[in-house]
């Protein structure tokens with residue numbers, strides 16, 4: 001059958017918008033600036049939107065659109081007032097950061113200009129800037145540029161997946177095959193040693209096919225989230241698998257604790273294990289002279305996963321993966337086709353990670369480092385550490401609360417505790433609710449070896465000592 005005879009298409013509603021594009025963007029900018037300037041007025045956590053005018057019309061898929069201006073008007077009325085102020089200085093749950101002006105500019109321009117490091121390669125400005133940005137990151141974290149290379153990824157979760165893929169390819173190479181070609185069935189089952197892995201590492205074991213059961217839980221040092229080295233050595237020595245991976249932590253999510261990377265690297269050398277480090281936010285300890293020692297030995301590891309959308313205060317999604325075995329990673333992630341027309345000799349970000357199409361992730365990192373420099377980033381990282389110390393000092397001197405662990409870097413892990421020491425769990429649930437109901441600060445729960453507590457994680461460039469005063473005021477009025 002022939003195609004229907006062509007009818008005159010209606011003027012595209014999108015094209016009409018170009019006639020007032022300036023107004024659209026001006027309105028978008030106004031909403032952005034209003035939100036940022038009033039961030040303190042927003043409660044740190046989300047409130048439920050009543051969506052009062054969310055009439056039945058809007059519940060249906062719109063047949064005809066209302067245009068960008070009206071859509072923004074609707075958002076401004078129905079959504080924005082109920083958004084959370086999580087970009088503000090007192091959202092200290094999880095490991096959540098803010099967004100700096102320069103990062104927003106980079107992110108916005110990457111989107112607005114539609115640039116991408118893909119496809120064909122190294123000669124384009126985005127590709128060149130991506131390479132330069134990765135080199136800057138290696139520099140900033142004092143990682144060895146001669147032996148380590150990196151790629152920009154969506155998150156530490158993805159970095160952890162790449163590390164497992166990379167380790168499989170590495171072990172395959174040792175026994176004369178390619179794991180990505182032959183499949184994991186051609187390899188002996190791996191054993192992955194870790195004491196307090198982040199959930200994303202366990203997920204990585206699942207999705208890569210290594211298997212969640214491959215995890216060997218190494219005993220912790222008592223009252224800490226780091227590996228007991230004697231226990232690790234014992235496990236490595238008696239492992240029945242020749243394919244061993246150790247996954248260490250620089251900055252555990254609950255308490256911010258650091259494994260002894262130097263000692264673990266020695267053991268990995270001795271027992272021929274791949275050493276991966278999850279350093280999602282802990283890698284930024286390299287910027288603070290008093291904390292730098294926590295990362296001793298990091299230059300010796302095989303791979304590192306870390307986040308830009310945490311302590312670097314870049315918008316989602318932004319992460320880094322560093323490895324000493326980039327060519328093996330590239331072999332595992334290789335995909336090329338004539339329609340892409342990139343030269344096999346060139347390195348391409350798409351052949352280093354999971355995504356083919358991808359955002360120009362380097363730009364917000366580049367603008368951040370260009371605008372503030374290493375010293376600028378260091379200033380808010382150090383300031384966050386001081387804020388954590390200040391809160392911890394108050395807690396340790398208070399009658400109501402106690403620290404569960406010391407502050408290693410930027411996380412305060414504590415507990416409400418009354419003299420009779422009964423009902424600790426119940427008390428803490430109530431107190432956390434009271435803290436968050438204050439709408440002045442938002443904290444999250446945490447658990448270490450069965451001890452339940454409350455966490456405050458400092459990662460936001462906006463947070464000041466005066467915010468800690470506000471938090472202390474809230475904490476001192478709580479009572480279960």
Ligand SMILES: *Cc1c(COP(=O)(O)O)cnc(C)c1O
Pocket residue numbers: 095154155156157158198200251252253278279280281307319
């Ligand atoms: C946040 C975090 C992750 C996961 O990172 P995403 O960016 O959320 O994927 C992994 N490990 C640690 C220690 C983290 O803090």
